Amino acid sequence: MVDFAAVRAIDFHTHAEEPCGHHADDGYDDLQASMAKYFKASFSHPPTMAETAAHYRALNIACVIFPVDAERETGYRRYANEEVAEIAAANSDVLIPFASIDPAKGKLGAREGRRLVSEFGIKGFKFHPTMQGFFPNDRSAYPLYEAIAESGVPMLFHTGQTGVGAGMPGGNGMRLKYSNPMYIDDVAADFPDTPIVLAHPSFPWQDEALAVATHKPNVYIDLSGWSPKYFPPVLVRYANTILRHKVLFGSDWPMITPERWLADFETLDMKPEVRPLILKENAMKLLGSAPDRAA
Template sequence: MSSFIDIVCNIYTPEAVENGWTGLDDDFKRQVRMPPEMFGGVSTDEYLRKMDRAGIERSLLIAVRAGDLNVKGSWEIPYKVIARMCREHPDRFSGLAGIDQTRGMQGLRDLTQAVEEYGFVGAHWYPHWFGSPPDCAQIYPYYAKCCELDIPIMLQVGQNLVYSKERRLPSVARPILLDQVAIDFPELAIIGIHIGVPWTDEMIAMCWKHANVYTAGDAYAPKHWPPQYVRYADSYGSHKVLFGTDWPVIDPERAVAEIAALGLRPASHAKMMRENALKVFTKLPR
């Protein structure tokens, strides 16, 4: 088996679908061409088999916090749910702590607990669910806490799709807005996930400018990645691009196969699929 690391993975079990922990309505599932037989979720055992077939050693599971829970249409995955899955499969899963910056000091305590008690290896933030750009003042204490905990933070940059017609969200996180954040927190590893589409050039520019900014090629099928993104991953940016799927948006077997078909140099491929993740996520098991 290969030893790839998927840094962007959501739980999509029948339990998650039943409890409303996915935030995806059937319209979105059809938009991303999800097979109808998957609408009700995929068991953990079946997903582990998918990982095996794809050569993925470990997936980072997000304990998503998607919006202020006082606002209709917001939702979250309890940290304890992700912690349980990581305990049950410690050699396959690690956790990422979702951030809801509207919770103030309690949110900071939650983040600390996730890392120190549950063993989570990073933080995750969805700017668009809060209508807050990456450089807003309210999120800054969380950036500082990530520095204190020695964990990276990933956040969606680029456009935001309509995940549910109940809650249509604007796109508030252009990659260029990482500029001031990277300047203010040079110790913080920042990962712009979802490629930054349609502002991919901005994402590349931020990675090139700042030593502490990275990007993940997730949420879009690799065969559709912008050409400049592929060139960047195979040249001067090979140390800055990480592998992710955003499962269930992209199937891991498809993602791995399509990346293999890109024709990356072996050294670039190895960095994207594993080595860069180990460099950025310092708390991952070696």
């Protein structure tokens, strides 16, 4: 188990890339190449979870890691949640496992979700509405949400434009409309006791994301997928003030490395007392490892 007192930061957004990308017939390799170009990422191959753990261990940073179950919508093979959990357990000093279940699985997905928490120690669930092809407030997803709510673990939703399919013909069939954070406002209202994280600066819906996080006590924002030097001023202003306890460090590894993100974060006009909240303390609270700190 991660010793949160010992690590210097918690990256709330990293991807488990293998072995789902090792199949030439599903097009995932082309998608990876497109994303690497979009993010200006440089790696010889998508890192394994063991390589990810070694990278973060060397940096003394813990990380939330997850797959994306989008096989129904995209054809890309899913990374088995059980395998992710088992590898994370073998690297539990730095890896915090989240699972991903296609909401279209309904009650079947709900049963899987309960089992993953109770038997595999899954600490949260990742959704990517654009890749999975669903509106977050679609009632067909609610059986799965209800199972997650029972477990008390967070739900993490991709929001805003995505690098997935960017620049490919037709955006590789990805539809951005599904990832407007305003759809998650319904989920936050219907599941008020379940922590919900809006992933990424939510371009072109940044104001909507800030409104939802301000209005709903259970909604947080992670800052992954963008270098901090590109954050819109309104996001920095809210992170520095009224949302200081609800904003989280996230890189989007492997497309953005934690070193790159942290180096750019150092140059951001952020109050000294807010930096430790974003880098670690807010994530500790969200993961149930720290009490609330007074504003």
